[in-house]
Every structure is written in structure tokens, then in C-alpha cells.
Amino acid sequence: MAERVIKDDQPRTYFDCTKCPAFCCSIYERVTVTKRDINRLAKHFGVSVEDARRDYTKDFEGERVLKRVKDVIFDETCMFLDQKTRGCTIYHGRPGVCRSYPGRSRCAYYDVLKFERIQQGDENVVPVVKIIFREVEEVEVSDEDGTEEIYEWKERTDR
Ligand code: SF4
Ligand code: SF4
Numbered sequence: 001m002a003e004r005v006i007k008d009d010q011p012r013t014y015f016d017c018t019k020c021p022a023f024c025c026s027i028y029e030r031v032t033v034t035k036r037d038i039n040r041l042a043k044h045f046g047v048s049v050e051d052a053r054r055d056y057t058k059d060f061e062g063e064r065v066l067k068r069v070k071d072v073i074f075d076e077t078c079m080f081l082d083q084k085t086r087g088c089t090i091y092h093g094r095p096g097v098c099r100s101y102p103g104r105s106r107c108a109y110y111d112v113l114k115f116e117r118i119q120q121g122d123e124n125v126v127p128v129v130k131i132i133f134r135e136v137e138e139v140e141v142s143d144e145d146g147t148e149e150i151y152e153w154k155e156r157t158d159r
Pocket of ligand 2: 024025082089
């Protein structure tokens with residue numbers, strides 16, 4: 001029998017999507033879809049590209065994104081999430097961004113989930129988080145005591 005070689009550069013992940021309530025499908029308002037994604041959706045459901053575009057996607061600030069629905073845990077979630085199992089119902093037809101997310105060996109939301117479950121001493125608790133993006137700008141302010149750099153908040157953008 002061939003000896004099993006374990007190399008240091010084997011990809012490892014520190015999250016398990018099957019044990020997660022699908023933060024990524026729920027807390028982002030935008031799950032961007034490309035033309036290719038819409039074609040894939042059309043093929044997956046056996047409908048025309050025009051129908052797939054109309055029924056499964058919508059415009060969000062000039063971007064084409066997946067439609068969302070009310071959720072039992074978070075405010076809203078992707079229309080393709082099974083709200084009981086918290087799994088994707090179109091796994092083989094899901095958009096490119098879903099395939100590559102989170103794109104690294106750790107998922108920050110999974111870390112928060114594990115962290116809070118330990119903190120609360122409850123293996124079933126779900127921290128319902130909301131993500132808001134804000135832009136900050138470093139500006140220089142001066143007064144009689146001198147000059148310092150401070151952060152100035154720009155107009156709020158929720159996504
Ligand atoms: S939030 Fe992270 S762990 Fe949860 S389903 Fe998404 S990628 Fe997986
Ligand atoms: S298509 Fe599937 S993986 Fe992508 S956001 Fe929707 S439920 Fe999640």
C-alpha cells in the first residue's frame with residue numbers, strides 16, 4: 001500500500017458550513033450575480049435566461065443580486081436558503097461568489113458563532129449579527145495644543 005503523504009501546504013479550514021446557520025447567505029444584502037451565474041441558474045431550473053433573471057435576481061444599487069426573503073433567524077436571507085436545514089437548495093447552481101466565499105481558511109462568522117457558544121455556555125445559541133459598512137477618512141485637525149490625525153466618518157452605507 002502506498003504511504004500517505006501529508007504535506008504542510010494542504011489547504012485546511014477552520015470552519016464547518018454544515019454547523020453554521022448560514023450567516024453569509026443572510027447578513028449580506030448583496031449576493032452578486034454575473035451573466036454566467038444567471039445562465040447557470042437558468043440551466044439549473046430549466047427556464048429561460050430572461051425568466052431566471054426576472055424571478056431570481058433583482059437590481060440593488062445598479063448591481064444584479066439574488067433576491068431575498070424574510071428569515072426565521074436573521075431579518076432576511078437568500079431566497080435559495082432552506083430555512084430549516086440552513087443549507088443551499090441550489091448548491092450546484094449557486095453563483096460564483098457563494099462558491100469562493102470566504103476565500104480563506106477561517107470564516108469570521110463561524111469564529112463568532114463558536115466564540116459566543118463558549119461565552120454563553122450554550123451550544124445552540126446563535127449570535128444574530130448585522131454587518132454595516134462605513135467609510136472612514138483620516139483627517140488632520142489642529143488646535144492650540146497641536147495637530148493630530150483623527151478618523152472622520154463618511155456617509156453611512158448599509159449593504
Ligand atoms: S458564514 Fe462561514 S461557516 Fe457559515 S455558512 Fe458561510 S462560509 Fe460557512
Ligand atoms: S445561493 Fe445558496 S450559497 Fe448562495 S447565498 Fe443563496 S443560499 Fe447561500
